[in-house]
Amino acid sequence: MSPRTFAAEDQLPRVPLPTLDDSAARFLEWSAPLLTADERAATEAAVADLLRPDGPGRTLHAALAEYDATPGVGSWLDLFWPSRYLGRRDRIALNANFFFLFRDDTPLAAATSADQAERAAAITLAAVDYKLALDAEEIPPVTQRGKQLSMWQNKYLFAETRIPGAEQDSVRVPYSDEYPGPATARHILVFHRGNAFRLDVIGPDGAPYSAEDITDGLRAVLKAGAKAAATDTAVGHLTTKARAEWAASRAELLADPGNAAAIETIESALFVVALEDFAPQDEQQASDQLLHGDSGNRYFDKAVTFVVFADGQAGINVEHCGLDGTTVLSFVDTLLGTPLAEHAERSGARGQGLPPVEPIEFTLTAAQRADIAAAAADFAAYAAANATQVVAFDDFGTEAAKALKISPDAFAQLSYQIAHRRSKGFTGATYESIATRQWRNGRTEAMRVITPEMIAFVDAFEDGGASTEAKLAAARAAAAAHVERARQCQAGAAPEQHLWELEWIQRRRGAELGVTEPLPLYTSPGWRILRDDYLSTSSAPSVHIRQFGFGSTSPTCIGVAYVLLPDRWNLYLATPQPVAGEMHAFAEHLRTAVADLRELLATDAS
Structure with missing residues (x-):
C-alpha cells in the first residue's frame, strides 16, 4: 500500500453497475413493506413498464453502461453526484450543509x-x-x-x-x-x-x-x-x-x-x-x-x-x-x-x-x-421554523450494544423504529447513509431501513400479548436483516441510486436517446413512498466531536444525526416546526425504547 494520499485511487475497485433487472427486483423488495396491496400492484406495473424489452428503461440503462465503460470514467455514479447535489434548486443553508x-x-x-x-x-x-x-x-x-x-x-x-x-x-x-x-x-x-x-x-x-x-x-x-x-x-x-x-x-x-x-x-x-x-x-x-x-x-x-x-x-x-x-x-x-x-x-x-x-x-x-x-x-x-432537540445517552454506547450481542447500528435503528411507532402510530420510510469509499470515487449509498423483519419486530415489540421469546426472536431477525441490507449497500447492490441515475440520464439526454415520455416508475407509489423519509439518519463516530447534525429532508421528516461511541450516544434531531411536537415525542419515546430494548436483549445476552 502506498502512503501517498492519492496514489491508490486508480487501483481501487470500481463500483459494480447492477443489471436493470436486479435493481428493479430489489426496488420492489425494498419498497414492499411500506405499501398497501393496491400500491404494490401499481408499483409492480410501473416496474414492468421499465423492464419492457427495447423499452425506455433498457435504453437508459444501456446509455449508463456505455458511460461506465468510457475511458477516464471512474464510476457510473460520476455524473450522478453532481446532478444530485449541484442540481438541487432549493437553499443549501440548513437543507444540505451539515455540522x-x-x-x-x-x-x-x-x-x-x-x-x-x-x-x-x-x-x-x-x-x-x-x-x-x-x-x-x-x-x-x-x-x-x-x-x-x-x-x-x-x-x-x-x-x-x-x-x-x-x-x-x-x-x-x-x-x-x-x-x-x-x-x-x-x-x-x-x-x-x-x-x-x-x-x-x-x-x-x-x-x-x-x-x-x-x-x-x-x-x-x-x-x-x-x-x-x-x-x-x-x-x-x-x-x-x-x-x-x-x-x-x-x-x-x-x-x-x-x-x-x-x-x-x-x-x-x-x-x-x-x-x-x-x-x-x-x-x-x-x-x-x-x-x-x-x-x-x-x-x-x-x-x-x-x-x-x-x-x-x-x-x-x-x-x-x-x-x-x-x-x-x-x-x-x-x-x-x-x-x-x-x-x-x-x-x-x-x-x-x-x-x-x-x-x-x-x-x-x-x-x-x-x-x-x-x-x-x-x-x-x-x-x-426549524425545530431541534439534543438527546444524550451517557450510559450506552457500542460496547453496551456488543455486550447485548447486537450490531450497534442495528440497535440504534431498532430503537428509532420503536420510538417512531410510539410517537406517530405507524412505521414510515427511513433512510440511512452508508459510506462506500472502498470503491473508486466512492461516496455513500442510500440504505432503506424498513424491512419485513423490522416491521414484524416492532409489531411484536408493541404487542402486549407477545411472549419475551417471540419479541427476542423478532429483534434478532430484524437486526440480522439490517446488517445484511447494509452489506448489500456496501457491495454496490442497492437499487435507488441506479434507478435515480436513469431518471437523471433522461433529463440530461432524453431527446438524444429518444426517451422523452415520462416513465411511470418515477410517479409510482413505491418510488414516491420509499423516498419520502419520515426518519433520515446518519452516524458520525468520532471521539473528538460532541454533536453531528443536519436539517430534515421533507415537511414530515425528522433528521436523526447521531454520534455512537463506545461509551456514549448523542443525537441531534431536526424537523420543521409544524411537526415539532411529534419530534419531541419521538425523543421521549426513544429514551424508553432504548431502555426497553436493552432489557429485552439482556435476557438473551448472558
Whole structure:
C-alpha cells in the first residue's frame, strides 16, 4: 500500500453497475413493506413498464453502461453526484450543509486557553498544516479492514466554493482543469459580526504564520469588526437563497469590478473562520448555530467554515457537494487529535509578524441592499421554523450494544423504529447513509431501513400479548436483516441510486436517446413512498466531536444525526416546526425504547 494520499485511487475497485433487472427486483423488495396491496400492484406495473424489452428503461440503462465503460470514467455514479447535489434548486443553508460540534478537551484545544482568538488560531494553523501535507500527498490514505479507501474528496477541503447556477450549480475547486494542482491561495476568509476580512495565513515564502501571529491577526479582525455590519450589506445572506435566485444576485454583483474582486477573494480563500460574538447557553444552541447561525456571518457556499464562539467552543459547517461526513471526520480527527506544537513543527510555521488583514467590502446599489435584507429576513424566518432537540445517552454506547450481542447500528435503528411507532402510530420510510469509499470515487449509498423483519419486530415489540421469546426472536431477525441490507449497500447492490441515475440520464439526454415520455416508475407509489423519509439518519463516530447534525429532508421528516461511541450516544434531531411536537415525542419515546430494548436483549445476552 502506498502512503501517498492519492496514489491508490486508480487501483481501487470500481463500483459494480447492477443489471436493470436486479435493481428493479430489489426496488420492489425494498419498497414492499411500506405499501398497501393496491400500491404494490401499481408499483409492480410501473416496474414492468421499465423492464419492457427495447423499452425506455433498457435504453437508459444501456446509455449508463456505455458511460461506465468510457475511458477516464471512474464510476457510473460520476455524473450522478453532481446532478444530485449541484442540481438541487432549493437553499443549501440548513437543507444540505451539515455540522460537527467539537469537544473542548481535544489534544489541539489543550494547548490553548478558551480565548476565542487563540482557539481559532490553533484550528486555523492545524488546518493549514493539513493543507500543506495534503499538497505533498503526505496524508496517509484512510484504511478499512486493511484496504485503502478513496481519498478524492480531500481535494474539496481547501479553496472549494460552490458556484450558484441558473439551472445547475458548478464548483470552483483545485485539482481541476481550471485550477490544476493544489490550491495556491494563502489567505482565509474571516467573519465577525457580519464583517468580512481577508487574513493571510501562509507567508510570502510558503511558510505558515505562527499560531501567535494568526492569533494577533484574528484579534485585529475582532477589533476592526467590533461594530456589527448593517444587515443589508452582509453579502453572506445571499448564499441562503434558492440557487437560481442566488445565481442572479451573484451575476449582478459581478457586474461591478470592485465587487467581482471581492467575490474572487472570497471564492479563492482556503476556508472560512466565523468568529461569533456570544457564548452558546447549551449544547443545543451551539449545534443550532453551527447548522445555520447568523447568515450574515457565514458564506454557505464555501466547503469548510470553522465557527468559534466567544467562549472558545468551536465546530465546523460543511458544504456537501464534494464532501461527506467520513472525509470530514478524518480531517477533523487529524486536526483535533494532534497537539498544536506538532502541527506547527510539521508545517514549518514560524513567527513573521502580524499577517496582512484586509476588509472585504462591496459597493451596493439600493436594490442590492434590499435583496440582501430580504434574503436575511427570509432565512431567519426559515431557521426559526426549524425545530431541534439534543438527546444524550451517557450510559450506552457500542460496547453496551456488543455486550447485548447486537450490531450497534442495528440497535440504534431498532430503537428509532420503536420510538417512531410510539410517537406517530405507524412505521414510515427511513433512510440511512452508508459510506462506500472502498470503491473508486466512492461516496455513500442510500440504505432503506424498513424491512419485513423490522416491521414484524416492532409489531411484536408493541404487542402486549407477545411472549419475551417471540419479541427476542423478532429483534434478532430484524437486526440480522439490517446488517445484511447494509452489506448489500456496501457491495454496490442497492437499487435507488441506479434507478435515480436513469431518471437523471433522461433529463440530461432524453431527446438524444429518444426517451422523452415520462416513465411511470418515477410517479409510482413505491418510488414516491420509499423516498419520502419520515426518519433520515446518519452516524458520525468520532471521539473528538460532541454533536453531528443536519436539517430534515421533507415537511414530515425528522433528521436523526447521531454520534455512537463506545461509551456514549448523542443525537441531534431536526424537523420543521409544524411537526415539532411529534419530534419531541419521538425523543421521549426513544429514551424508553432504548431502555426497553436493552432489557429485552439482556435476557438473551448472558
